[in-house]
Amino acid sequence: MxxxxxxxxxxxxxxxxxxxxxxxxxxxxxxxxxxxxxxxxxxxxxxxxxxxxPLYKYEVTGPDAARLVDRVITRDVTRQRVGQVYYTPWCDTQGKVIDDGTVSRLDTNHFRVTSADPSARWFQDVGYGLNATVTNVTDDxxxxxxxxxxxxxxxxxxxxxxxxxxxxxxxxxxxxxxxxxxxxxxxxxxxxxxxxxxxxxxxxx
The missing domain is CATH 3.30.1360.120 (Probable tRNA modification gtpase trme; domain 1)
Structure with a gap:
């Protein structure tokens, strides 16, 4: 329900x-x-x-947060300033678009991602081995x-x-x-x- x-x-x-x-x-x-x-x-x-x-919302934090987000989205995170919001798609390993949404840089190592479809698993998989955490904050x-x-x-x-x-x-x-x-x-x-x-x-x- x-x-x-x-x-x-x-x-x-x-x-x-x-x-x-x-x-x-x-x-x-x-x-x-x-x-x-x-x-x-x-x-x-x-x-x-x-x-x-109801939009899905995720927060990416940790020393490697920027590296994780940069692996996923098609825009250059190194150029994103704190307080700036990107509208961007993210793709699978073959370059096929999975979804799109906004990525807000709340702090140097703190990002908030919004999307229409669930994307947490993909972000977590891409971040394997990195010192970063993906947290689902949709209900928060x-x-x-x-x-x-x-x-x-x-x-x-x-x-x-x-x-x-x-x-x-x-x-x-x-x-x-x-x-x-x-x-x-x-x-x-x-x-x-x-x-x-x-x-x-x-x-x-």
Missing amino acids: PLPTPFHSRTSAVCDSYEWRNWSGYLSAGIYEMSHDREYYAIRNSAALIDVS LAALALQGPLSRAILEQVVAGIDFARLAYFHLAHGTVDGFPITITRTGYTGDLGYELWVRPEYAE
Whole structure:
């Protein structure tokens, strides 16, 4: 049976369509109203909030963390700065794409990977012999995508400690909302201005 996401009490209260789907073992609203129209135009003209908590999330840590990630993805990790986010595919030994997602460099030897499909086993196999650890943090991190041209203005009203005017595309910053910690990446898949918000599940409500 699919599990509720940390935001389920909020999303279920506004899901008038009762259209739910199983997304990687979590209950996810496929559509909130009876038509997609308002959600689509909200993203294009104002802003919309999407619960993306079901994304798979892994953290790679240790002295060889950068070497492990560099073995897996197709982009050059040696050029990735702390605070920068890569969008990248990763491939098998024959060069066939396995999946794609984002790789955030949280610190010199600390990376966070997000993906649509399970990838932990592949990262662990590739890291054999390296002094690095791959940890599945999917259940330990809730996530929202705030997308649309007004997304920055909304976040500036509620998030402290982040200068959104200086937060570059595909970079991250740490701030607070009502005193609890939050990480925000300037990322998204809508093709518009947007951000993704990463918080511990206990702060989701």
